[in-house]
Amino acid sequence: MPFDEPSLAPRPKPRVRDDRSPAERLVDLRVRIDKAATSARRDCADVTLIAVSKTHPADAIEPLLAAGQRDFGENRVQEAEAKWPVLRERYPNTRLHLIGQLQSNKARDAVRLADAIHVVDRPSLVTALARAMEQEDRRPDCFIQVNIGDEPQKGGCAIADLPELLTQARDAALPVAGLMCLPPASLEAAPYFALLAKLARDHGLAGLSMGMSDDYDTAVTLGSTHVRVGSALFGHRA
Numbered sequence: 048m049p050f051d052e053p054s055l056a057p058r059p060k061p062r063v064r065d066d067r068s069p070a071e072r073l074v075d076l077r078v079r080i081d082k083a084a085t086s087a088r089r090d091c092a093d094v095t096l097i098a099v100s101k102t103h104p105a106d107a108i109e110p111l112l113a114a115g116q117r118d119f120g121e122n123r124v125q126e127a128e129a130k131w132p133v134l135r136e137r138y139p140n141t142r143l144h145l146i147g148q149l150q151s152n153k154a155r156d157a158v159r160l161a162d163a164i165h166v167v168d169r170p171s172l173v174t175a176l177a178r179a180m181e182q183e184d185r186r187p188d189c190f191i192q193v194n195i196g197d198e199p200q201k202g203g204c205a206i207a208d209l210p211e212l213l214t215q216a217r218d219a220a221l222p223v224a225g226l227m228c229l230p231p232a233s234l235e236a237a238p239y240f241a242l243l244a245k246l247a248r249d250h251g252l253a254g255l256s257m258g259m260s261d262d263y264d265t266a267v268t269l270g271s272t273h274v275r276v277g278s279a280l281f282g283h284r285a
């Protein structure tokens with residue numbers, strides 16, 4: 048076998064010691080997002096940076112709020128309900144993005160809490176969210192999550208099921224803002240981002256929730272409108 052077979056796997060990044068605070072990292076991150084947007088002839092105002100604060104306590108979040116960050120991502124409804132009411136009282140224009148898999152029986156809590164829900168991925172959840180929005184008279188933006196790498200362990204609808212799910216969501220009057228994906232962890236993300244961007248274009252959707260700590264600038268060059276960045280801001284999660 049040849050030894051120079053090109054590998055699709057990204058090279059492991061060296062772990063550099065990083066003593067900067069989250070607020071300092073935020074400044075650098077914004078610069079990198081601006082650069083990526085500029086290189087793709089995009090307006091950086093069209094890219095929302097979601098600071099993924101899951102597992103981090105309010106004490107760790109507050110400095111980012113003080114530094115002007117307003118969009119935050121949480122994985123679990125219960126955790127967000129415990130952490131955010133107090134922070135939001137102090138910073139009323141904060142927007143919360145729910146990015147972790149959502150059970151239908153939590154739909155009402157999610158609708159009450161979140162300003163955007165990035166994990167709409169099946170008919171039963173569309174139905175539950177539509178009912179919850181009716182009951183709460185509140186309509187958070189919805190992103191349809193696509194299982195872009197066709198991975199059995201991941202959430203997201205199959206690419207083949209996207210047209211039908213989108214039709215259902217639109218018929219149910221969900222405010223569908225765009226598509227979301229989590230590419231396979233061990234592969235180069237760019238082809239998956241490009242595929243999600245194509246699907247969004249095909250369906251006339253403007254929003255693209257894609258890109259995390261290791262690949263947010265690639266995602267921005269490929270059209271991401273919402274990057275979800277956790278560890279590059281807060282450091283590694285316990």
Ligand SMILES: *Cc1c(COP(=O)(O)O)cnc(C)c1O
Nearest residue numbers: 099146259260275276277278279
């Ligand atoms: C945790 C999480 C992120 C952030 O991941 P990092 O690699 O820490 O930036 C983004 N999106 C989703 C869906 C997540 O669960």
